[in-house]
Amino acid sequence: MIDHTNKQTTPKTSPSPHLSDLWGSASLRETYDACLPSQEQEQESLAKVRRLLFQDFSPSPSTSSNPSPKRPWFRIAWASIATAGAFAFALFLWPHLEPLEPLTLQGLSPTQTQKDGSTHFQTDQSTATIVSKGHWSITMAPRSSITLQRKAARKTTLQLAHGRVQVAVTPQQYESFAVHHKRWQVHVKGTHFAISQHTHTLRIAVWTGQVEIGNSSLSSLPFRLNQGEGAHIDLSTSRVRRFPVPPLSLPPQQHLPWALKLSPALCAQYALDLPDQTDLPAPLRSQILQHLIASLLFRSEPSLWLPLLDAQQRLEQDPLAQETALYLLLQRCYSTAPARCLPLSSWYIQHFAKRGMRPFLARIHFLRADALASQPHSAKQGLLELKSYRETFPQGLDRRRACDRIKSTLQHTSLPDLRSLSEEIGVKSPWFSRYCPFSK
Numbered sequence: 001m002i003d004h005t006n007k008q009t010t011p012k013t014s015p016s017p018h019l020s021d022l023w024g025s026a027s028l029r030e031t032y033d034a035c036l037p038s039q040e041q042e043q044e045s046l047a048k049v050r051r052l053l054f055q056d057f058s059p060s061p062s063t064s065s066n067p068s069p070k071r072p073w074f075r076i077a078w079a080s081i082a083t084a085g086a087f088a089f090a091l092f093l094w095p096h097l098e099p100l101e102p103l104t105l106q107g108l109s110p111t112q113t114q115k116d117g118s119t120h121f122q123t124d125q126s127t128a129t130i131v132s133k134g135h136w137s138i139t140m141a142p143r144s145s146i147t148l149q150r151k152a153a154r155k156t157t158l159q160l161a162h163g164r165v166q167v168a169v170t171p172q173q174y175e176s177f178a179v180h181h182k183r184w185q186v187h188v189k190g191t192h193f194a195i196s197q198h199t200h201t202l203r204i205a206v207w208t209g210q211v212e213i214g215n216s217s218l219s220s221l222p223f224r225l226n227q228g229e230g231a232h233i234d235l236s237t238s239r240v241r242r243f244p245v246p247p248l249s250l251p252p253q254q255h256l257p258w259a260l261k262l263s264p265a266l267c268a269q270y271a272l273d274l275p276d277q278t279d280l281p282a283p284l285r286s287q288i289l290q291h292l293i294a295s296l297l298f299r300s301e302p303s304l305w306l307p308l309l310d311a312q313q314r315l316e317q318d319p320l321a322q323e324t325a326l327y328l329l330l331q332r333c334y335s336t337a338p339a340r341c342l343p344l345s346s347w348y349i350q351h352f353a354k355r356g357m358r359p360f361l362a363r364i365h366f367l368r369a370d371a372l373a374s375q376p377h378s379a380k381q382g383l384l385e386l387k388s389y390r391e392t393f394p395q396g397l398d399r400r401r402a403c404d405r406i407k408s409t410l411q412h413t414s415l416p417d418l419r420s421l422s423e424e425i426g427v428k429s430p431w432f433s434r435y436c437p438f439s440k
Contacts, residue, residue, distance in 0.1 A: 008272070009360045039334070047333050100150055104131040108140070118149035132156070139166040141196070164196035169207070184233065192223075192248070198276040205230040205245040232269065243269060252280055256292045267292070268307035275314040286315050293329060309347055327360035330367065338371035345371075354393055365389045367400035373409050383409060387425050390435045403436035 011360060026140040107128035110119045121130065122145045130148065136156065141148065144163020150156050154175035158165065169177050171190030179186040179195055183200055186195060191209025195202065204213065206225045210293070213231065214222035227233055230245040243266055246258045260267040271292065274285050289311055309326055326348055333341035346369035349361070366389050371380025386402045393399070409420045425431050 005246075044221040077338050080308055086416055101132060101135075102154075107130070116146075118147050118159075120147050121145070134170060136167065136169045136177060141165070160195060160197055162197050164194065165193040166192075168192045169209075182235065183215050183217045185214050185216065187214070187222075196277070198273070201276075202233040202235060202272075203230065203273060204233070207245065207248045232273075234291065241269075250391050251285065252277075252292070253288055256288055257295070260292070260295075260386060264304050270303070271307045271311045274311055282315070289315060309344060329362065330364060334367045334371060339375065342368060342371060362389070362396040363398065365393065365398065365401055370398075370405055372400070376413075376415070379409055379415065380421060383418070383421055383425065387431070394435070400438060403432075403438070406432070408438070 024145075049213070052421060082327065105128070106129075107126060108121055108123055111122055113119050121128070123142055124142045124255075125142050127142060128140045130140070132150075137153070138146075138148075138158065141164035144165060145161040146163075146165060147159040147161065148156065149159070152175070154173075156174075156177050158177075158179045160179055160181045165179070167177070167179065167188065169188050169191055174189065175187050179188070181197055184202060186204060186210065188211045191206060191211055193204065193206040193209070193211055195204045204211065204225060206227060206229055210227070211225050213225065213233075215238060223231075223240070225242075228245050230243050231240045233239070244262060246255050250258060254265055256270050259270045263383070271289065274280075274289060274325050277285060280288075289308070293308060293312075308329065309437050312326055330341060330344055330348060333344060345364050349365050349368070365385070369382050369385035369389050371382070372378040373386060375382070383406055385387060386406050389402055390399060391398065396402070404427060407427055410426050423429060
């Protein structure tokens with residue numbers, strides 16, 4: 001046993017027998033041993049190194065004994081912010097990373113796919129449907145053309161070239177759905193609506209939900225359409241006219257009578273839009289308008305007749321049937337409100353005089369001239385048109401009535417501007433004896 005209490009140094013162990021030859025003389029070995037530190041010096045050096053290491057890499061005594069209460073909460077706050085940011089980033093990327101579901105096509109096939117992934121669809125004489133299961137469905141009317149672009153699984157843009165589409169978007173199952181036509185954009189989210197492009201107008205009808213409509217070239221704010229509302233947009237002037245929309249369950253044949261109950265002006269606008277409703281067959285459109293005309297023959301609605309005449313002219317049907325219906329309207333009009341029928345007869349003559357001697361053209365000439373001659377402020381113009389009627393239609397059915405109107409007007413008026421006309425076509429003039437030989 002070695003007693004370390006009476007000795008200040010630890011005895012040195014003898015070197016290895018194999019190394020004994022390297023030491024040389026005894027004096028050299030003693031000199032080397034004297035240079036070695038003692039065990040106490042080694043322990044002191046190691047303790048010093050430990051203190052330096054703990055000073056640099058360990059918390060100070062004050063920190064370890066009294067930890068700051070702010071550091072844990074500071075770390076928790078940063079961790080919460082980082083977690084929220086990662087969650088938001090994941091939500092942002094999810095619609096873009098979600099794969100596009102295949103579309104279900106009924107009645108058509110894609111005609112062209114662009115480089116940007118958009119697909120063009122076009123219908124011929126029948127309707128067609130495009131469905132994204134659980135998200136939306138698009139019903140295309142006959143002779144319609146659209147371009148569909150799905151930027152992500154829940155983002156779709158529909159470019160309407162021409163025609164009509166009916167769109168149903170499932171609520172809360174889609175991020176954005178927009179329909180574009182030229183400078184106009186219709187943004188929807190959870191709604192059922194229809195948009196139709198006519199020659200000079202854009203017509204939008206909303207049955208459920210809400211849409212927001214804007215124009216990229218106008219500084220005005222977008223406007224909204226709610227359930228049961230519609231908008232008629234003039235593409236040339238950007239004028240917007242709102243109107244109520246008939247229920248979706250109401251058949252097309254009842255749209256015009258429904259509108260007539262609300263307002264004659266609303267019915268007139270529906271009549272003007274009817275020829276462009278390509279989703280309805282042409283015979284059905286003609287049938288709807290003819291039914292309305294027949295019902296109006298027993299009512300006094302002069303404000304409706306000019307739009308009905310225009311709609312009749314634009315519908316595809318037999319010209320003789322057109323003219324017959326128009327003449328019945330004008331005949332009814334002159335029997336109820338002659339003064340308001342003058343522009344209608346002018347429109348009629350302008351459209352049918354170029355087609356030759358139509359059956360009712362002479363009657364329209366007489367009705368117009370007779371209405372003018374019966375009013376003091378237009379009596380001279382009416383007499384001149386009656387004179388023209390007798391010269392143009394010598395065998396007209398109303399030739400006797402025309403001569404009687406000329407005779408009675410000139411005899412029972414004292415207007416100064418009719419004196420010269422009385423000498424020209426009066427009962428004592430050569431013209432009167434030639435064209436009115438049967439007049440008493």
